[in-house]
Amino acid sequence: MPELPEVETVTRALTPVLKGALIQGVSLNRPNLRFPFPVDFKAHLEGTTVLDVRRRAKYICIDLSSDMTLLWHLGMSGRVIIDPLTGEKEPPSHHDHVHFTLQNPSGKTQQHIRYRDPRRFGFMDLVPTLGFQRSKFIQHLGLEPLTDDFNEAYLTQVLKTKSAPIKNVIMDAKIVVGVGNIYASESLFRAGTHPATPAKLIKNHDLLIQCIKDVLEAAILSGGSTLRDHVRPDGNLGYFQHHFFVYGKDGDLCEKCKKAPIKKMTQAGRSTFYCPRCQKAP
DNA sequence: ATAGGCACCTGGTGGC
DNA sequence: TGCCACCAGGTGCCTA
Numbered sequence: 007m008p009e010l011p012e013v014e015t016v017t018r019a020l021t022p023v024l025k026g027a028l029i030q031g032v033s034l035n036r037p038n039l040r041f042p043f044p045v046d047f048k049a050h051l052e053g054t055t056v057l058d059v060r061r062r063a064k065y066i067c068i069d070l071s072s073d074m075t076l077l078w079h080l081g082m083s084g085r086v087i088i089d090p091l092t093g094e095k096e097p098p099s100h101h102d103h104v105h106f107t108l109q110n111p112s113g114k115t116q117q118h119i120r121y122r123d124p125r126r127f128g129f130m131d132l133v134p135t136l137g138f139q140r141s142k143f144i145q146h147l148g149l150e151p152l153t154d155d156f157n158e159a160y161l162t163q164v165l166k167t168k169s170a171p172i173k174n175v176i177m178d179a180k181i182v183v184g185v186g187n188i189y190a191s192e193s194l195f196r197a198g199t200h201p202a203t204p205a206k207l208i209k210n211h212d213l214l215i216q217c218i219k220d221v222l223e224a225a226i227l228s229g230g231s232t233l234r235d236h237v238r239p240d241g242n243l244g245y246f247q248h249h250f251f252v253y254g255k256d257g258d259l260c261e262k263c264k265k266a267p268i269k270k271m272t273q274a275g276r277s278t279f280y281c282p283r284c285q286k287a288p
Numbered sequence: 289a290t291a292g293g294c295a296c297c298t299g300g301t302g303g304c
Numbered sequence: 305t306g307c308c309a310c311c312a313g314g315t316g317c318c319t320a
Binding site for chain 2: 040041081082083101123124125126127168169170174274275
């Protein structure tokens, strides 16, 4: 269920486990996920050391001692399971597609990581670390929302020619990455902006910027606050759902105005949730 | 250039 | 209980 905050949370959980570790073994239970695994994927990874773990958009990027970077996307249903060193492991599932065995740099300790993805919309790819930006999955990506570059001046410039609904535009990864279907609805609710507003008619760019950053940061904090749970046998990640104002709340009374029920509509084939009273129609 | 629709998959849910 | 339609957090690619 990964949008940017979930991928950030997983990346942070993986970093201390992976960084400096030797990849001892890789086992694949099938030849492909959304795409085929790269040729010699297993052979390439085994024996390399992890130099760094980063996130770009919704990709986990694992830099290897072979000067290659493992690009790892969790799709819609991907989950990373970090098995605890001691205690009860999460039972295996036939949706566990990749299994990494790692050797800790400081000793002989082994650690296991599994990738579970029922829908198999996720994928892994290997790209040269130096040519990372030229990867077909990376090259077209827009700004990271939590950087200073994603600011009022940028959004004003980008939106002024766009007539598409603002919700679709903030979900467009060429413009800004990491804003998925949930956080698009939540950001627009916080900004008091109707999701169908043509992007060029948006007035308060600074408020929208701030709402996107706030909702993503709050979700990361929420994920982070339950990060320690991630390595528990139950493996549950803390999501942000307890803080949703509109997502999945159609029919409920709006928590802000307490007068109108939350409505649901479809935009570009995806569900949008909004309060018709707090988010004024264009 | 841009917007819309389809495709890739499985599993859960709600209606009949 | 069983079956079926529909929906789900992403995103590359094709078409108009």
